[in-house]
Amino acid sequence: MATTIQVKDNTLERLQYFKEHSKESYDEIINKLLNSVEEGELTEETVKGIARGAADIRNKRTKSIEEVAKKFGVKF
Numbered sequence: 001m002a003t004t005i006q007v008k009d010n011t012l013e014r015l016q017y018f019k020e021h022s023k024e025s026y027d028e029i030i031n032k033l034l035n036s037v038e039e040g041e042l043t044e045e046t047v048k049g050i051a052r053g054a055a056d057i058r059n060k061r062t063k064s065i066e067e068v069a070k071k072f073g074v075k076f
Contacts, residue, residue, distance in 0.1 A: 017054040 007015070018029045036042040056062060069076065 014051070017051040019054075 015026055015029055018033065033042070066076075068074075
């Protein structure tokens with residue numbers, strides 16, 4: 001059974017940080033978060049780190065694997 005819930009705009013924005021792909025539903029996101037909390041894996045610090053990382057990806061503040069490999073002297 002599906003239901004509708006009301007969330008504030010900032011809550012919706014926070015949920016969007018956890019999307020791994022554009023078609024991922026909010027139900028999937030909420031269940032991933034609940035599963036992680038139930039398993040004791042997510043601390044507040046971890047959640048903030050995930051959100052920062054997702055924001056970096058969305059804002060194209062990332063480096064290619066080739067750039068990282070070059071920095072650390074790794075050859076493919």
